[in-house]
Every structure is written in C-alpha cells, then in structure tokens.
Amino acid sequence: MAEPMSLQIITPDAIVFEGKSTFFVGKAIDGQFGILPNHAPMIIALDLAPLRIDQPDGTSRELAVFGGFCEIEHNKVSIVTPDCQDPSSIDVERARRAKERAEGRLSNPTPDIDVERAEAALQRALLRLHVTKQL
Incomplete structure (x- = not known):
C-alpha cells in the first residue's frame, strides 16, 4: 500500500x-x-x-x-x-434558519432582493446541513 x-x-x-x-x-x-x-x-x-x-x-x-x-x-x-x-462546529438551527430565509427570498423575489446573494446563502446553508447529516 x-x-x-x-x-x-x-x-x-x-x-x-x-x-x-x-x-x-x-x-x-x-x-x-x-x-x-x-x-x-x-x-x-x-x-x-x-x-x-x-x-x-x-x-x-x-x-x-x-x-x-x-x-x-x-x-x-x-x-x-x-x-x-467541521460538522461539530456548525450551528444546525442557524443553518436551518438561513436556509428558510434564502428560500423565502427566492420564492418571492422583489426588486430589492439580490437573487445571486440569496442563492449563494442557500448553497452555504445546504452544505452545512449536508455535512451535519441534517439534510
């Protein structure tokens, strides 16, 4: 080996x-x-x-x-x-809230919403939830 x-x-x-x-x-x-x-x-x-x-x-x-x-x-x-x-350092509840916020912004976009920023926030939240096995 x-x-x-x-x-x-x-x-x-x-x-x-x-x-x-x-x-x-x-x-x-x-x-x-x-x-x-x-x-x-x-x-x-x-x-x-x-x-x-x-x-x-x-x-x-x-x-x-x-x-x-x-x-x-x-x-x-x-x-x-x-x-x-590291998964042990991730606040799962905070990641869930960030996911919900981003999904809310993307489901009802208004002119003042930065769609790219909301998509990036959603990706980060989903990654955190994935590595903590919460997704």
Whole structure:
C-alpha cells in the first residue's frame, strides 16, 4: 500500500485540518474528483461542497469547504479556502434558519432582493446541513 499523503486545509483564520490521508474526494468547479497518494502535481479550483477525507486508521470525515484551491505536489496536498467547517462546529438551527430565509427570498423575489446573494446563502446553508447529516 502507498504511503499516505500529507493533507493541510488552511483558512485565513486557522489551519483547520493537518494530517495524513489515504484518499480524499472533493468537488472542483468542473466536477467531482478523487485523489490518491502519489498523484501527479496539479492545482484544482474548488467549488462549494463537502470534502471527504479517508484517514490511514480506516475512518473518514467530511468537512464543508467553501471554495478555494487545492495544490498537489510530492505527496503533499494543501487546500486554501476562505472557509472550512467541521460538522461539530456548525450551528444546525442557524443553518436551518438561513436556509428558510434564502428560500423565502427566492420564492418571492422583489426588486430589492439580490437573487445571486440569496442563492449563494442557500448553497452555504445546504452544505452545512449536508455535512451535519441534517439534510
């Protein structure tokens, strides 16, 4: 079996994850991807989506990643993102309220509603609910 790769997830505020991974699955702006150890060097533009990390001990974890970039080089992976949330840090009730607010704005758009902003808020709320298994 190949040596696990090093994975680091960085936001402007903190290093959210630092450890080893035997496989991870994310979503690029042009579709889903999976990375195994010893992958060829590349840079991937990330979409707002869950990121599943398979760890050497056989466990998996899923994080909410809000865009950014993934760089793979020499069995080291760095993900730089504006925000990344662990399910344990997500306020589920707040995410539900945000989802309801965004859906309300989108179902009855008025001239003062920024539709793109409401759609983005809905996507963020749905991602949070997905990784907390509340959706």
